[in-house]
Amino acid sequence: MTDFATTMNYIILLMQAISDSITRFLVQQKLTVERHQREQQQQQRQQPGSLSWRLIIFNLNICLAAYKAWKKILNLILGVSTLDRLCRIGFLEDVRSRKNDCATELAFRRSMTRRAVWLIDCELILSTELAGQVGSMRHYGITAANSNEKNGPNNERMQEAQKIAKSICVCKRITISGGVNFAYSFLTRAVEQIMLMDKVFADVAAECRTAVPLMTTAATDTVTNHSNGLTDEILVEIWNSMHEHAAWRAATMAHGKKDSRGRGGRNWITLGFQGLDPASDFRGTGMFGLNVLHAFAAWHASRAVTVVLESGSAAADDDADAVLRPWYAAALAVIHVASFVARACSEGQLRLWMLSCMTPTTAAKDEDKEEAQLWTLLLSLSCFLMSEFHAYWMHAVRQGMVKSVMDFEQCFTRFCKQMICRLQQRPLAWNRSLITISGMTSLKLHGSSGEYVISNVPQDLQGFANYFQVFDDITGRDHQDRKQDKQD
Incomplete structure (x- = not known):
């Protein structure tokens, strides 16, 4: 029975x-x-x-x-x-x-x-x-x-x-x-x-x-321009979170290379930006991209430093043959992730994920607090995606799928296609059973040699510690993946 x-x-x-x-x-x-x-309609096109x-x-x-x-x-x-x-x-x-x-x-x-x-x-x-x-x-x-x-x-x-x-x-x-x-x-x-x-x-x-203000005055270490004050404060916090971290100093880069031409007298290229003023790279994502980068550097400084160092962004400025080796600009990758999240929001691809993260109907007594939590969760999701993409990219490099910096766009596109499936799928009957649609896919991928298995996206608004645990899991799987590649 x-x-x-x-x-x-x-x-x-x-x-x-x-x-x-x-x-x-x-x-x-x-x-x-x-x-x-x-x-x-916006383009005033009448053809079907x-x-x-x-x-x-x-x-x-x-x-x-x-x-x-x-x-x-x-x-x-x-x-x-x-x-x-x-x-x-x-x-x-x-x-x-x-x-x-x-x-x-x-x-x-x-x-x-x-x-x-x-x-x-x-x-x-x-x-x-x-x-x-x-x-x-x-x-x-x-x-x-x-x-x-x-x-x-x-x-x-x-x-x-x-x-x-x-x-x-x-x-x-x-x-x-x-x-x-x-x-x-x-x-x-x-x-x-x-x-x-x-x-x-x-x-x-x-x-x-909302565009990120460009540098309009001579760069100094002291913020003097009132209109750019908030942006400069956020950028300085990003810089300090990275360059003052012990892992960065252990990599013999101390505070990074100085460049008086850069915004605030800093060489932003070492973090993966394209030019001297990082604000010019936030086209399309605006302040949302800046906030995502700030959250990644401030909330997950250790992982952010690891991503920048392993991506090759910090050393690319001095490498004449950088175009021939596999690396990517870390800051630009974070901006790509922010663009991916923003596009998923506008296209309705995060509706299922967002509603599944919200508190039960009669339990939420403070709407404003819940909205702030949703914003924090959305930024946490972006940080998770960036960390997961780096592990995905490292695996692709070891498998020979990525051979130069020119392969970054293709690699990121493949990652987005796989990740959007994770964001749109929920377990069978919503966590009632251990059998899941995504789990079935994972079992199939585990059976395929050389295939990277993307993590299930955390879906818990009650505690953000879940995300920190997932970050540890990503790092652990990354190390195990490397050991397995060496043994093979």
Whole structure:
């Protein structure tokens, strides 16, 4: 009997995972089409596009029609709409999570609550009837980001969420009158979380548009230019975190080579910048790229120093044959990572990851604190990606896949393609089982000789120590990989 129950449990988990994967695929395709259409409107292009693109839109329409037909059949059988059902399930999982003392069961119930919020977000995106409500939620995030309020007013967001939730209930015929309505309560909180996520993504886009000020005065070690003051302070902190680290001094570079022409009298090329003024390299990522680099240098100084030294950035300035050997500019790689994260935010590829990191619906009492945590988590993710890319690049060099600095772009592109799959996939039934889609892929990769296995992305907002543990794991796997290569 126990074996039968276990088998059925795994079948349910598998069906749930397949359903989630299909939903994620449809959402991603629709977001891609909408983004392409917006770009065409901005460019004032009236032509429908290439044949391949029209086929993508045609296939999407067929898939959406099949998806909606399946939902109608399910709604007729169950006698309740999909959105109403998701809200009820999410509320029940939230109640169970607060009544359960078992740590494993508690983590599962919380993850299922987050899954319900994500599925509500998917339902809103895929619904043509709720296009106006979805537009209002996105408009709030863009407006709040443009107002330069990193932590927007909590009451204003709550009131807007309640108004949008009521509008959704009216449109989907969800009863909200007469006593306490659990579906409406959960939907309101879910809408509020989605609005918070959209605001964080809009903040990232706003920071990318904010240019890093260029050096405008003669470089000195004392910051004198008021307009560049904040930028100079951040750059000085980055420089000090790296050059004052014991590992850097042990590499006989002490404080680095002085160059009076560089910003602040420092030779920024030793950190992997292209020129004397590092601000000129942040094109496209703006202040967001600078903040990512600052977080990597300040929070993970040891790993940052290791990356700069092993990448060959520090010695490339004096090496006439640098173009012939495998190395890459570390600071530029961090900027590439920041661009990758910003693009993933704008394209909706981090929606699943972000919602799965947020606190359960009734547990978050301080929205502003949660927004600050989300920002910290987003920066931590960028640091993790940079550390993981360096290990990936080192492995590619040892395998002979990277032979010169000219191979950097191809290597980074391959890394991004693999990492985006990690960011978009969740374990089967959201941490209920040890079997995972990504785990199955890892088993296959482990069986292939010479293939680097990318780590699973940490997904825990409750404690950032998780990221530090992953950094240690990356370093340990890197050392084991080197030993294995030497033995082979």
